[in-house]
Amino acid sequence: VEFSQIDMPALSSTMKEGKVVSWLKAEGDPISAGEAIMVVESDKADMDVEAFEDGFLAAIITEEGDSGAVGAPVALIAAEEKDIPVLKEYAASLGGAPAAAAPAAAAPAPATSAPAPAAPKKMTTSTAASGDRVVASPLAKKKAEELGIDISTVAGTGPGGRITATDVENAASGAAPAKSASKPAAAPAKPAWTPAAGVIAATPMARAAAKKAKLDLATIQGTGQFGRVTLDDVKMATGEKKPERKRAAPAGEAVADLPDGFVPFKGMQKAVSNNMVATLTVPSFQVSIDIEMDNFEALYKKLKPDGVSVSALLAKAVALAIEKHPIMNSAYSDQDGGGFLYKKDINIAMAVAIDGGLITPNIMYCNERPVKELADEWKELVGKAKTGSLSPPEYTSGTFTISNMGMFGVTSFGSLLPVGQGGILAVGATQDVVVPDSRAVLGMRKARKMSVTLTADHRHIYGSDAAFFLKTLKNIMENDLDRVGK
Numbered sequence: 001v002e003f004s005q006i007d008m009p010a011l012s013s014t015m016k017e018g019k020v021v022s023w024l025k026a027e028g029d030p031i032s033a034g035e036a037i038m039v040v041e042s043d044k045a046d047m048d049v050e051a052f053e054d055g056f057l058a059a060i061i062t063e064e065g066d067s068g069a070v071g072a073p074v075a076l077i078a079a080e081e082k083d084i085p086v087l088k089e090y091a092a093s094l095g096g097a098p099a100a101a102a103p104a105a106a107a108p109a110p111a112t113s114a115p116a117p118a119a120p121k122k123m124t125t126s127t128a129a130s131g132d133r134v135v136a137s138p139l140a141k142k143k144a145e146e147l148g149i150d151i152s153t154v155a156g157t158g159p160g161g162r163i164t165a166t167d168v169e170n171a172a173s174g175a176a177p178a179k180s181a182s183k184p185a186a187a188p189a190k191p192a193w194t195p196a197a198g199v200i201a202a203t204p205m206a207r208a209a210a211k212k213a214k215l216d217l218a219t220i221q222g223t224g225q226f227g228r229v230t231l232d233d234v235k236m237a238t239g240e241k242k243p244e245r246k247r248a249a250p251a252g253e254a255v256a257d258l259p260d261g262f263v264p265f266k267g268m269q270k271a272v273s274n275n276m277v278a279t280l281t282v283p284s285f286q287v288s289i290d291i292e293m294d295n296f297e298a299l300y301k302k303l304k305p306d307g308v309s310v311s312a313l314l315a316k317a318v319a320l321a322i323e324k325h326p327i328m329n330s331a332y333s334d335q336d337g338g339g340f341l342y343k344k345d346i347n348i349a350m351a352v353a354i355d356g357g358l359i360t361p362n363i364m365y366c367n368e369r370p371v372k373e374l375a376d377e378w379k380e381l382v383g384k385a386k387t388g389s390l391s392p393p394e395y396t397s398g399t400f401t402i403s404n405m406g407m408f409g410v411t412s413f414g415s416l417l418p419v420g421q422g423g424i425l426a427v428g429a430t431q432d433v434v435v436p437d438s439r440a441v442l443g444m445r446k447a448r449k450m451s452v453t454l455t456a457d458h459r460h461i462y463g464s465d466a467a468f469f470l471k472t473l474k475n476i477m478e479n480d481l482d483r484v485g486k
Contacts, residue, residue, distance in 0.1 A: 002079040003087055004053050008068045011042035012392050018042055019067040019267060020074065025057045028084060028140060028165050031077065038074070041267045046388050053077060058084040059091030066204050081142075084165065143168040202229035209234040235261070268357030279416040282332075286414045287463065288453040289470040291477050293430045297448060299481050303371070312363075312375035314402055315348040317484045318425060319366035321473040322346050322400060328423050328469050329399050332459040340460055349398025349418075350378070352385045359385050360418070362398035370486060402427060412451040422461055423469075426453040 008018045021039040025031055036048040037057065058078035062068045076087045140163045144151040147168065154171045156163035200217045202210070206229045210217050213234065220237050222229035235241035241261060265273060296317075300310055322329050326342060333341040349362040361381035363374050384390045400422070403415045406429040415426040428451040437445040452473070456466050476484065 003058065003083065004055065004077045004079075005073050006037070006049075006051070006075040006077060008062070008070050008072050008074050009040065009049055010070045011040065011047050013396065014271060015042045015070055015267075017067050017069050017267075020062050020064055021046055022064050023060060024048075027057055027060055027088075028081075029057050031055060031057055051077065053079075055079050056081050056084060058087035061091050063204055140165045140168050143172075147172045200229065201227060203231060205231040206234050209238075213238045232261075266356050268359070272358050275419060276416060278419045282417055282419070283458045284417045284455050285458045285463065285466070286453050286455050287466040287470060288412065288451060289474055290449045290451050291474045292435075293448040293450045293477070295479070295481055296477050297430070299485050303485060306372055307379070308371055308375045309378060311350055311402075311404065312371050312378050313484060314404065314427065315350065315363055315366045315374055315378070316371045317476050317481075318400065318402060318473060319346045319348055320476055320483055321469060323367050324472050325465065325469040327461055327465050328456075330422050330460065331420050332422070332457050338459070343399045345399065347397050347399045349395075349401040351401065351403040351415075352382055354386055354388075359390065359395055360398055360401055361385050361390060361395050364397065371484065401425070406430065406450065412453060414453050415455050417455045417457060421457075423454055423456045423466075426455070428452065 011018065019041040021041050023038050025035075025037045031037055031051045032054050033051055035051050037051050038049050039046055040049050055077040056079075057075060059076045060074070061076070062072070062074040068074055073091075076091050078084050078087050140154075141151060143149075143165050144154065149168060149172055151163060151168065154163050154167050156167055201222060201224075202217050203224065207217065209231055210220070210229075215234065215237055217229055220229050220233050223233055224230040232241060236243060296313070300308070300313060303313075323346070327340070329343050329346055331341045331343070333339050335341075345365055346367045347362045347364050348366045349360040351358060351360050361378075361384070363377055363381070366374060381390070381394060384394065398418070398421065401415075401418050401424040403424060404427040405413060406427050409429050411431060412428040413426050415424045417424055430448050430450040433447055433449045434444050435447045435449075436443060452470070454466050454470055
């Protein structure tokens with residue numbers, strides 16, 4: 001049998017496992033090389049995965065919502081339609097799931113019993129209710145045409161009641177009942193779906209939880225769609241979760257709908273968690289300084305109509321300070337017992353909070369480029385980050401990081417040091433303060449100040465290095481803004 005195997009792809013250098021968000025093709029569907037067949041959630045974003053060869057999607061091994069290690073098989077592609085049943089049996093062994101036993105009545109009939117069974121012929125006299133739409137895979141439609149079966153009379157066991165080739169074969173052999181003709185006056189209140197014989201409808205997480213708790217899914221009453229057993233059903237069966245109670249609220253107010261129970265991390269959240277734990281292995285220290293922002297804010301007000309953002313101005317100012325203190329653009333290396341790993345390019349990464357995680361897009365060569373160009377690129381990178389379409393080089397090439405929480409009103413904070421970098425600068429909100437001034441009336445004046453905190457790797461960056469860097473940054477942002485605004 002000629003076939004190809006689709007493996008879980010590595011969508012980033014840090015990805016160890018992926019989650020199938022959705023299949024864009026169903027079993028039995030024809031596929032073409034270069035056509036997107038599934039969506040995979042990596043540790044950074046959701047991405048479409050394309051087929052490399054023409055054929056038919058013979059078997060799905062990793063279902064929607066399930067995860068698999070990078071390189072593990074997720075589906076099989078058959079070169080010929082006729083090979084799909086064989087590959088389905090093979091896929092069952094790869095996925096660790098028992099192969100579905102074919103009903104005896106569905107076995108190929110010997111040549112002497114060539115006349116068609118009576119049951120299928122009777123089923124062809126049934127008609128679908130007016131306006132009904134038959135949902136079936138291309139292979140199922142072809143099988144029905146070959147066997148002379150009215151496909152609208154076949155009960156589908158696929159997702160959402162989709163009719164599969166196996167459903168048609170079972171109906172032809174009499175192993176599965178046909179759909180009864182609908183009665184005009186008895187329209188069902190909601191869609192109905194009947195699992196195949198011996199199959200218990202349950203979500204993947206419910207199956208895993210029941211297996212761990214050594215529970216028979218058949219003994220659990222499902223509350224999901226079509227009576228499907230959900231994870232909550234299993235938790236209530238084990239006593240891990242209590243049945244929901246009616247919550248009280250003050251008169252005239254809606255009841256607050258608060259989350260409850262364990263929610264597994266998405267791919268990006270797992271990556272962020274692992275990166276945060278990795279920072280604990282690095283001995284770091286923090287140094288803070290206050291910067292007067294009156295001149296900086298005047299520059300921003302001047303350049304804002306041209307689309308220049310505060311983020312772009314901060315990136316440019318920090319990059320110019322790093323030029324004078326290249327140790328801040330280095331990382332520790334344990335080569336030959338320890339040393340400096342300098343990086344010639346100054347690529348500023350800036351943290352962006354997105355739905356379901358945190359990512360740090362980076363602007364390349366910040367010290368060399370005009371600030372307007374940096375602003376345009378940053379705007380594009382933020383847009384990509386929010387849609388999950390950043391490419392790996394756009395979030396893995398940073399040499400120094402800025403985390404700005406000033407827009408949220410946070411006055412000061414410290415950041416954890418990203419692995420592989422020497423420093424990260426935490427930027428707080430700008431505030432009105434009163435400062436001494438011998439030239440002012442009463443010797444005091446109002447100023448706008450911003451607090452920044454540098455976290456540095458203490459294995460190769462010392463306190464004096466950090467202090468001199470912050471002093472240079474302060475001088476640039478207060479007195480030497482000509483290069484920043486260029």
